[in-house]
Amino acid sequence: MNPDDRDGYNRQPLMNNNARVRYAPSPTGMQHIGGVRTALFNYFFARSRGGAFVLRVEDTDQSRSHPEALQDIYDTFEWLGIAADESPRTGGPYGPYVQSERIDLYRRYAEELIAAGRAYYDYTSVPRDEAPRGANSRDDVAEEPSESNEKGTAGAYNFEGRHLSPEEIEKRKAAGVVPVVRLLIPQDGKTEFNDLVLGTIKRKNKDLPPDPILLKSDGFPTYHLANVVDDHLMEITHVLRAQEWVPSTPLHLLIYEAFGWDPPEFAHLPMVMGKDGSKLSKRHGSTSVVEFRRQGYLPEAIMNYITLLGWSYDDSREFFTREELEELFSLEKINKAPAVFDYRKLDWFNGQYLRELPEDRLVGELMPYMEAEGWTSVPAERADRERLRALLPLIRERLKVLGDVVPLVRFLFEDVTEWSAEELIPKKATARDAGRWLELAWAVVEKIGLEDQDAVDQALRAAAEEIDTKVGNLLMPLRVAITGSSVSPPLVGSIRELGLERARKRVAGAQAVLERAATSD
RNA sequence: GUCUCCUUCGUCUAGUGGUUAGGACACCGGGUUUUCAUCCCGGCAACGCGGGUUCGAUCCCCGCAGGAGAUGCCA
Structure with a gap:
């Protein structure tokens, strides 16, 4: 050409x-x-x-x-x-791009096919009495694993609409039957095409759904008609769609052929x-x-x-x-x-x-989750953003999804009023040990202050060495006291963000729990 | 049932007529670390089966099996 x-x-x-x-x-x-x-x-x-x-x-x-x-x-x-x-x-030169705004088009093209003898009005088919599946998307519908078998055969169309006598047609018209338009599919021969992903695919025409409906009785086209008409009119060159469409592609090709149009290329994903x-x-x-x-x-x-x-x-x-x-x-x-x-x-x-992610962007993405918890003013202000930004080093590498921020920083925005003795007490230690360690650790923090995190770190280590125990033993009770949990962001940074004042209260609270546990031993 | 398509580690995948069949996630082990996480190192693990073709098949052909999809006046 x-x-x-x-x-x-x-x-x-x-x-x-x-x-x-x-x-x-x-x-x-x-x-x-x-x-x-x-x-x-x-x-x-x-x-x-x-x-x-x-x-x-x-x-x-x-x-x-x-x-x-x-x-x-x-x-x-x-x-x-x-x-x-x-x-x-x-918009664009091929609009409208919503099919419901194009129904006249489909009707016209369906009629063209009828005039050409490639489609026909069928007065014998009645809509499925099955209730429509309703508002849910297909994915929301629970599948019944065993019912699939009867589907294909049960109500299958058997071409009766093809040769209805004129009198019969009149009778049904009079009775108010609204016809559908069906594509006339020659039962012999086969249709094949070269899929850009799958290669050659062929299907015998007689294996296709029998004379599929092009135009429904409500005047709307089925997918098959609409998709072919629109792809042609919109000059689509390549159809990339899911593989679930492979079986009906020969049908679409037959429609292109009936119209005398060149089909696009197909690539089934x-x-x-x-x-x-x-x-x-x-x-x-x-x-x-x-x-x-x-x-x-x-x-x-x-x-x-x-x-x-x-x-x-x-x-x-x-x-x-x-x-x-x-x-x-x-x-x-x-x-x-x-x-x-x-x-x-x-x-x-x-x-x-x-x-x-750049800091600014991460803060922006995280903020809605903070707002939802009521931890910021609404809308969030600059101070809220700065506060969050300061927390980033503590939480960033602990996030898999943005929503993970909430449990991680909760201890900073909500009071901790309960401590579990079990978490407070390191393994193989007694409540008394834990109490001593907590006291010692906190004393170190009080003494060094929070200006220099490394210094606190060093001092804590030194303290642990002095009493001949692992730093972990010193830190765990303090961590639980501060955050209410044995899993938390880095301790020193967390205390710093909490503030000495609030931290002190929590240590006291936790200490009380430990004392109670020690006496009940 | 019928039709169509698909088949490399558990998962996503690379790959070639001759490779120790490569990478990533997950998993397991080790290291760093203050818990968790991050990070680093190491490990486990695959060509569905049976026939061909070939000097040689994971790769090409046929069959089988398995899986999925379609079989609607849904898309």
Whole structure:
């Protein structure tokens, strides 16, 4: 078709430029890991090719679409820092980008297919009486492991609508039956295509769902019709989507063929699974990006980790900024096999990023958690930020997620009024020992003061040596007295942040507990 | 059931017709440390099975097994 391709020279530029890809979520639930991974791959692919990334909202299921879900798509994109070149919000030359605003289009194209004899009105089908699944996203629905078998066969369409007599049609029309539009699928032959990730895939036409519905009786298109029409109209060149779409791709190809359109390239992405190997869902743990966000994962950690689910760069590198991925991403490195989502590795990534974060930014990210505990003025003031900043050295390397800050600094913002004797007393020691050690340790602190932390440190060590015991024995009772816990940030720094005055009271309180324990021995 | 896809350490993955099959997380051990954490060092651990092709297969082909997905007027 290209007059220049006689010499075979002009094919290359076509491959490299003008790539147009899209992410086409349906606003039925919060954006989840799998969806976002697809979005990311599309985005990176577009950027790496200098192409366009389109966001299209597929809200053709009226009953399951929700405005909050739509908002969540935008929020998630913004949080991750990925911008669509064309979207419902930014607009673009191929809009509208919301399918519910395009229904006339689908109807018109469905009619075109009917006129061409490639589709037909079916008056025999009635909607499933099954109640719609309601407001929940698919992931929220508990699966019944054993019911899957009957599904395919039970209510399968058997082409009766294909040859209904005119009289019969009139009768049903009169009775108020609203027809659906079905694609006429030739039962012989096969459809095959070359998937950019998977290679050649073929499927016999008779194995496809029998004459699938294109237009529902409510006038809305099904995914199959809408996605083909829109991808064509929006001049999408590459469809990158999850592997769960592989089985219906031949169907889509048949639709392209019926219209006489050239189909785009397809690249089916490996799915994201839970620990047990089934599609990642609620019961595996958090799945939506907002949830991770709330718990205190950083966007760069999420992005980095998710991108590595089914894609790799080489044999060792695993840290990538968004900018780097925009350049380095390539289809060739996509894996075929599904990937299991590993929450622990995500934690590790997050910890790594947390430790690298500039102070200002870390303080900013942490502040909402402090506010939520009521430990700052609301809104937080400069003094609150400075206070937190001072705590950073004490807590930073102890954070896996931002929310971890709360238990770590609680002792500074809330009174400690109870001490457990068991924690106060080091192993193999008596309450009396602990009491003495606590007294001694505190005496050292009082004597040296808190100006010079190293000096306190030294003095404590010296004191321990003098009475011939481990520093730990000296410090543990003091740590528990100060923080109320045997696990805490570094002691001297903690006391310093608490202040001598408050620390003194806590030591006294703990001392009382030890005395009581000693006498009851 | 049928159809489609997939198969390297527990997990994410690199890799080649001849490698001690590499890295990371997790795990285990050791070190630093004041608890926890960080950090450092070390260790454990994989080519699903059976046939071919080949001088030689983890890699190529076939079969099997296992897993997943699809089978909706959901996407």
